[in-house]
Amino acid sequence: MSLLSKATALLLLTVVVVTTGCGRVVFTPKAQQAQALSLSPEQQQTLAAQMQQLQQRADALDRDNQELEAIIAQRGQQLQLQHNQALALQEQLKATTDRLAAVQSTNTQLEQRTQALTASVQQMPGAEIRANNTLLKSLQSTNVPGVTARQDGDTIRVALAGDMLFVPGSPQLQSGAEQTLRTVATDLMTNYPDHLIGIEGHTDPMTPASPQYSTPHHLSVAQSTAVYDLLVRSLGVSPQQLFVIGHGANHPVVSNATAAGQAQNRRIELVIYPETTRSR
Structure with a gap:
């Protein structure tokens, strides 16, 4: 080695x-x-x-x-x-x-x-059913911009544009909305003083949710309730003559494909029924 x-x-x-x-x-x-x-x-x-x-x-x-x-x-x-x-x-x-x-x-x-x-x-006690063939009378309030009326079977539907009444996305009344509602309600009470009236709220599906109103149904109920409160508090309409419904976006009158259609579907309808209430 x-x-x-x-x-x-x-x-x-x-x-x-x-x-x-x-x-x-x-x-x-x-x-x-x-x-x-x-x-x-x-x-x-x-x-x-x-x-x-x-x-x-x-x-x-x-x-x-x-x-x-x-x-x-x-x-x-x-x-x-x-x-x-x-x-x-x-x-x-x-x-x-x-x-x-x-x-x-x-x-x-x-x-x-x-x-x-x-x-x-x-x-409801005291309710009376009457034929509704002549319900669609000459309503003066149909001359108000944003207000229309039509016959719907045995009912009359008076529609008010929601954008004319409310701040967008809320039940807060716009300036001038109270006067419009007063004009329409006075006309209805003159022509249909005893008839049942439904206050129906309608929105569109594009209405954004908020912490207070998470769905279109919540908002439509709140808006129709605001109209109910005004009619009872300011105009003296009997609460027994009114009831409130919120349809949300379930019953559009036109397509929601456009902004104009959505605006038309946002509305309050005052529905006059053939039933009347009379105190005994």
């Missing part, structure tokens, strides 16, 4: 690789195996070069370990972020489901109230 081979074998036997916690590789000679060895300058240079190569490989491994640790940490952060996003989506889904259930419950209650009002009108 050559002297260089012996030196290399001795180096490999006397050096142990110790891996630290951070992944760094160092070399530590074993004192009990160290032996005195006489090397020529050329052999020493060769040995030093080999040791330098080993150290370079150790440094490269250390860098690779650090990069792997960084990648693992990044993957862990991404997984945690995805987990948090999944939890947030679950909470949003639950909140949406709860709101939908609340809206469905409210719609059910409104339908029940409407049915109860209709039943109470039909069973």
